[in-house]
Amino acid sequence: MHIRYGFLWVFLAIAPSAYALETGSPPVLAPLEQQAQAAHLSAQFLTRFHYKPVPLDDALSAKIMNRFIKSLDPDRVLFLQADIDKFMADSAKIDDAINQEDLQIPFSIFNVYEQRVVDRMSYARGLLNQKIDFSVQEDYPLVRDKEPWPQSEAESNDLWRKRVKNDWLRLKLAGKDDAAIRDTLDKRYENSLERAYKYKSDDVFQTFMDAYTTSIDPHTDYFGAAASAEFDISMKLSLVGIGAVLQERDDYTTIRELVAGGPAQLSGKLAVGDRITGVGQGADGPIKEVVGTRLDEIVQMIRGAKGSVVRLDILPADAGPDGKHRIISLVRDKISLDKQAAKKTILPVKDGDATRKIGVITLPAFYEDFEARRKGDKDYRSASRDVAKLLGELKQDKVDGVLIDLRDNGGGSLSEAIDMTGLFVGKGPVVQQRNADGDLEVEKDDLSAPVWTGPLSVLINRGSASASEIFAAAIQDYGRGVIVGEPSFGKGTVQTVVNLDQVAHNLKPKFGELKVTIAQFFRVNGGTTQLRGVVPDISLPGLSDLKTFGESSFDNALPWTQVKPANYKPSGDIKALLPELQSRHDARVQDNPDFQRFVADITDLKAQRDKRVVSLNETERRNELTAQANRHKSGDKINDGVDAGDDDGLQANERSLSADLAIENARKNVKDVLLNEAASILADEADLQKGALKTAIRQSGNADGKQ
Template sequence: MKTKYQITTFLIALTLLFNSLQLKATNTIIEPDSDKDKLIIYILRNILTRSHYVVKDINDDFSEYVYNEFINGLDPNKRYFTQDDLKEFSKYKYKIDDQLLNEDISFYNLVYSRFQSKIKNAKSYYGGLLAQSFNFRKNENIDVDYEKMPFAKNENELIDYWRKQLKLSTLARIQSKTEKQNAALEKDPKTKVKSFKELEKESRLEVLKSMDELYYRIEELENDDWFSTFLNSVVGAFDPHSTYMPANIKERFDQDMSGKLEGIGARLVQKGVFTHVYELVSGGPAWKQGELEPEDIILEVAQGNEEPLDIVGMRLDDAIKFIKGKKGTEVRLTVKKKLDGSTKVISIIRDVVELEETFVKSSIVEKDGKKFGVIDLPKFYISFDDENYRDSAKDMEQEIERLKGEGVTGLIIDLRNNGGGSLKTAIEISGLFIDKGPIVQVKYRDQDPIIKEDVDPKVQWDGSVVLLVNEFSASASEIFAAAMQDYGRAVVMGGNQTYGKGTVQSVLPINQFTKFDEDLGAIKMTIQKFYRINGGTTQIEGVYSDIAMPNKYSYMKFGERDLEGALPWDKVKRANYNQTNSYQNFADVISNSKKRIAENKKFNLINEYAKWLKENQDDTVFSLNYKSFAEEKSNQEKEVEKFDTVFDYTSNLTFTSPTYELPSLKEDPVLADKRVAWHKSLSQDIYISEALNVLSELKMNNTYNAIVKH
């Protein structure tokens, strides 16, 4: 759940902490000329121990976590440190907690100093290895699950790690060049063919150039950049959503969402040396293109047909400069897919991302002689600075009123990929479907839950409702879905369960706690936990669908439950509420849908595809023998061929815009084109089709209608 970053009045204890820290930091503990790094540690330690949702002792277990996270954060691919280094580092393994309590950064200084010397050695390692051909006839493998791989025993083994990684990079380029050459030969038999030796040399030189560029950027990084990695190891020990943001990252966080789209409609975050896709903006270029997904890792960026630039290790600000660009230009992203770990080149045509596409929109469809409405809710948006500006609750209320005027008898509300937003609007939107009552429980550290209620007795929609969710429906989406499920007001359909993020973070600028001229960045800290009105938290478990439909994420590791250190599931007292008893045939409709899904060949194929993706995700071993590598790749391509049509689907349904929107479509051809594309995608969406089947079978209970109308 995204919250406004300023310190607010809701936490009196935090205000007291602010006053206390400011006094100590400026007058007592930290002298004006003290080291900036120590000052940041002092402030972070006090904020976290006093105000984070979790009460966590800074002890030996905490020290061990920071020790492992910082070392792995600096060296995720096991390229620098050896077990001899770790033996020296280990004297601090259970002392970091004591150091933090005394603003002592000896551990950081030792590891950072060693890391800098290793970076200098790296140039000679990769330079020497790439100066000569690799033996591609040798039968050997590499396991790219670096998390499980031990650190090298000594320098000789470390160099062999380097050799295998560079050999794999070269091998992948040779294979790509060979495939392109073969494709060109098919089109034109007179195409000049390069020998394996020529392709191998070209590939090695490209890998060398890529490594040179990488280490040029790494050498530009300063102490602040690496110290941020250490601070995040400390802050992350509390939970995975609490992070330290240095000044440049905080500035970007402070911008409005529209300022983060950067030409392709994706919000990016940096984790260690990698640039990750955090979310896609509905209607943006990447969203329309359809291949880029949240949690993918961007490895290289190319401008059109130019040579790709390796962005691993690059500052996020610099990476974004290469990814963004003018409308109509092409950017080619080399991406490591979260789903199966494969590497894929994705071409995206940059465009101006229209904010309008992030707002509520609706469509109308007829089925079995009845009209139904489909409402797309991309996020729970609100403006904190302008109360008169549109927000998702006002827009939903208005959209429902318009659809009622069209004579629709049921609603599908699409929450797929909705990562959350404003708690206030989630509560108000929930209130559109019940008369009044509790919606969610919010709990601060060591306090009883606060029940947030819908107090407006008006029911905007008393008809049937289906909510579509998936594994990326999170936070505010889960609050809305959970409330509708607990009241029995809607059928929840989609993935097995939603994301499972039941925590709230607040962003606090560190300079508010001390008088310091330089911007010290900010801390994003977990301060609250959400609970359903039935008592269970949405944390970890999320919301389980009433009707689970197979999708490509069905067997993958996704969601809060797969994050190390995520806060646990628990429960509080049930809120006082009564179910709406909305439907006569709820259980029968659920049963009918499950039977249809089980017997549907397309859903069965999707389920097979999901299992195949899971198997490939678990397979992290690659052959470094050219012949075997090529055979493995060929076999994988043959396997995936049977899934070429997995998501090919067309219904006989026609989706149209509501009447109020028709004049706008005549005046705005761009908007008209967008609606045509959206309506086409709805007609080809098997999940929408099954949701309509469910909606058409639901029968409202007359008692419920009588209650809400009374």
């Protein structure tokens, strides 16, 4: 978890103006005994059972310190150089602190961080009543992760003066008047300031343990109780609650969405925009006011056991602050998070006078309800089961090819990646694993015959990682389908989750869980997806910054290596089709204005990244916006991830809910240039395979005639 002022509204609640901020410093946080014990137990486990054990010594101690500081102040805008000098004096003592179960060092750093947030936000609010000159030629650094920390308070003040000026200018360029800008920014900085008063020791400990575990390798993690629960929910795609997506808006916990079929939606008692001001447990338990309470705490209060009752004090969406409240009762039930499940669509692709039907299966994650499977539930939820069902439906739809969209699929269950590969290649090896002792194990799928034998393609991007890479690599190695997109993430390591409370034989949970790297993946061809990822057969442009995103961006990633190939037999010869597929792709995109605009937008985006600064001169900024708007005048809206011309200067929680939802819906309806081109490539593949099949049949017929 990165605790930075720019992201806080995502994770924490927005407090009302209930704190008398001028009365003093934020609370001083101290470690709990169980946290120090959990850190020590984690260290013992990591130094003995990790795939590549790293000793907890002075060298690792320094890395932990650097990562912890970076997680708090990644852009070096809060701490002063004097703070850093003081922190680093203890940089070689973190190892001793963990072994001695004394976490005062990271907690003391965090307490300074809290105070710096209060100082900087108070200063920023004070600037809002001063006149700002936008005719001056000066720049604001958008990225400062490599810059020195401010040497003095005066230097920090100047940095924050420019930050406020940039925030103001963005709103001004979006058409806001001075009064509205002042109100918006004052509220924004006040909210960030107030959050400094709401941190708990769990936040500090989670951040510190993140710094420790990721100093060993990028994918070893620590889960406190809350993080562990969220991980379980993401894997089984279900939870027990009322079926409502909550968001903090205007000091209230607000209903952003009602999950179809959930208790909240079925009751008819709640609507999008309604605000929760109190929560009570049971049919007659007291209602506890929650205005100003952290969002994560309110969520935990509303979740509970299936069949139990939760009562909510609701301020209706259309009521003013002094409007009439109503109390509603809901019975908690199991909620299926279908938005994150596999889904299908059919894309028509013009091919001369004919139209080919391409079935698209979008898979956001390789999920699996481990608990239900362990209990022997025949209908347990999993990615491969859902995909198999969708493939059956697409067969009935008589599609000409199937495209698996794995963009931004960060992985999940290894067994699901194996089972899903079997849907397309049948029985055989899928991936190899090497453990810390060097033992190599071949993981196989035992499905007797594939479910889909027709034309296949897999769409990946830099966000496709882990299980996604195992699946894509296997499809590529078997020659079963064409891999399209940009090089994948490059995560070729295996993790397992260890319950520290079980290790310690605790009767009640208090230590949390470790996600530990225990092995490395290898493709059936002997290579690894580690570091290099899966290289597509047909490359498409991508938005990712490879320097900052992907395995190669980590300074402690494992190197690429290889082992002997597994005993497998390719089931297709896609390589023979690639030259013609590439030629058709090149010709098609050359004449496609949407695709060319996508490429131009990526060029602009990369130029902005390289620039790293933005002008604070109003005339220059207006000219830049005009140039961007002119480039976007013609053509439909495309899904290119570049919204530079539509910047309203607001953060999500500062827009009205209706405006925010309208933006979200508009994004869903824009052209997906890459998906459309991937579907066209698959249509070409289907055409070429059909032609090859006709040729083979004709040649076979000629041979039969000669006999």
